[in-house]
Amino acid sequence: MAATSNAAADDDAAASPLDTAGPRAASPPDTVDPAVRRLVFTLIVGALAVIFDTTIMSVAIDSLAGQLHTSLATVQWVTTAYLLALAATMPAVGWAQAALGGKRLWILALCLFFVGSMLCAGAWNAPSLIAFRVVQGIGGGVMMVLMATLVMQAAGGRNIGKVMALITVPTALGPVIGPVIGGVILHFGDWRWIFLFNIPFCLVGGYLAGRNLPADRPVSGTRPRLDAVGMLLLSPGIAAVIYGLTQLGGSDGIGSVKVVVPLAAGVALLAGYAGWALRRGAGALLDIRLFRHRSLASSTVLLLLAGAALYGAMLLMPLYWQQVRGESALGAALLLIPQGVGTLLSRSVAGKFMDRVGARPVAVVALAVTFAATVPFGFVTPTTSNIMLMAVLFVRGLGLGAAMIALMGGAFVGLSREEIPAASSISRVAQQVGGSIGTAVLVVILQRAVAGSHTPADLASGFGAAFWWAAAFTAAAVPLCLLLPGKAATEAQGQETASAEQLAEV
Incomplete structure (x- = not known):
């Protein structure tokens, strides 16, 4: 970065209400500022509505088809329409933040998701539900990008690993709790409660946002042009x-x-x-010249592969237990809990190590562990011990949680404050597209592998073949991790931010 651009970034950081020198000056250099923690907590409450809605829906499609008296192909659009709206909205978040300011945009997006949830709960047929899911997707797309942007800008490049561990709490909680909640709702109640479940998070999240998010303003005196x-x-x-x-x-x-x-x-x-x-x-709209930063370019490619490995395998695992082992949706969700627990437990440790040794070694070890813990699923049979598979899932969760911290955090190393919104959009889109690629490819592989299968053993063999591909996605990412920023780049980012704060105080 040129000295002039650094000075401009420092001026912006000093002027921003999301970056104040006071809290940081009072905090030890290796801890996350209390102001940043409060910001993260406020954003997490609202973001949980989006995460839970997505993960609950993953186990609800089959039940929705029956309760809405429509085909599975039609009701699948409940998920597809949401996914498309989510992805199409993400690139414009940087511009919208510059035009409206972060606080106003967050509250607006949360209100939109709230309205979408209420409309979905009141849907009278499948087409109306699909249309209302688009409203939800627009609000959710803004929130998932803006959350990372606001927190990373507030952190100012310091303790990226620890900060990323805090940001990813909703992502880690979703796969653990969401499917279980969905299974309970569908077992005991009406499908409309899938969407009504979001309401408390939206209301409390909106209240906390109005109270805790710093009042902000657009980044310049003139409204930026779209x-x-x-x-x-x-x-x-x-x-x-x-x-x-x-x-x-x-x-x-x-x-x-x-x-x-x-x-x-x-x-x-x-x-x-x-x-x-x-x-x-x-x-x-998105400055693709940011790919000149090796950290962002390598993280984007790795997030594509990691998204494919994560979301693709998350599709296969409950299907294996339901179709081969005869488990219910709730039973399959309960068997997946160890993976989510592992993901939760590894976040803070991975964040600390990333700040200490850089993103590169953490990602290499984490993805290697994820690969090793995916391989046993390539050998599944109709009688494979569930205890053994749950233990393997716990280890896989440890690897996945650490990997996502390193990959998502590594994308922001070396970026200035004004570059963070575009980088946040790019990394989220990469993860979303990677998840779609992994899910689509593994569905095709599974369909071909189980075609003509008439016994549980044949079905299990087909699932095993698909799991090998999920393992291959993970293996392909391991050597690419060597392109991620190491310890020197991470330390330089922290030192540059500390120097900027000292200048701002003067």
């Missing part, structure tokens, strides 16, 4: 790619028009955006 051309290229391009991937599991296969056309259109739109963004530079 890159309309970029928006028309990038958001539909991402949505088209994700939609094409979701159709891979259809009966027509990979050569289907439903797959080829949206994928081709999406790739063309993304290529068009790349050319447009390179010419427009900093005025683009």
Whole structure:
């Protein structure tokens, strides 16, 4: 970074209500500021509504089809429409924050998610529910990007690992509690409670946001202009790619028009955006020149692979227990709890080690552990011990939790404050697209592997083949972790931030 840009970033940080020198000056250099912790807690409460809604829905599709008296293909759009709205909204969050300010944008997005949840609970048929899920997706997409942006800007590049461990609490809690809550709701109550369950988090989160988030303002005196051309290229391009991937599991296969056309259109739109963004530079919706930072470029690729390994395997595991072992949705969700517990337990340790030794070694070890703990699922049979599989899932959760801390935190090393919103959008989109790729590919592999299977042993063998691919996604990411920033880059970031704070105090 040039000295002038650093000085500008420091001035912005000093002027921002999210970055105050006082709390940091009173805090030891290796601890997270109390002001940042309070900010994280406030944002987490609202974000839990989005995370729980997503994970609860993962076990509800089959029940929704029956209760709404529609086909599984139709009700699948309840998830697909939400996913598309989520992904299409993410690129514009940086511009919206600059135009409205972080606090106002967060409260607006939370209100939108609240309204969407109420509408979903009042839906009268599948088409209305699908439409209302789009409203939810828009609010949720803004919140998931903005949460990381606000916290990383407030932290100012210090203790990234510990801060990322705090931010990822909702992501870790969701897979543990969400499916269980969904199973209980569907077992004892009406499907509408899936959406009504979000309401307390929205209300309490809105109250805390109004009370605890610092009053802010747009980043400049003049309202920034929306890159309309970029928006028309990038958001539909991402949505088209994700939609094409979701159709891979259809009966027509990979050569289907439903797959080829949206994928081709999406790739063309993304290529068009790349050319447009390179010419427009900093005025683009997302400045892709940020990929000059090796930390962001390597983290983006790794998040694609990690998203594929995480979400793809999360699809396979409950299906294995339901289709091969005959478990209910609630039973399968309970068997997945050890993985979530492992994810929760490894976060704080991974955050501390990342701040101490850098993202690179933490990611290498974490993904190697994740790979080793995925391999046993390649040998599953109809009688494999559930105790053994749950123990393996616990270890896998330890690896996944640590890996996501390193990969997501590593993306922000070396970035200035004004670059964080775009980096946050890029990393979230990468994780979302990676999850769609992993889910789509593993669904196709599983369908082909179990085609013609008539016995539990044949089904288990098909699942084993799909699990081997999930392990392969993880293995491919391990050597790429060597491109992540190491200890020197992380220490330099912290020293640069400390120097900026001292200058601001003077």
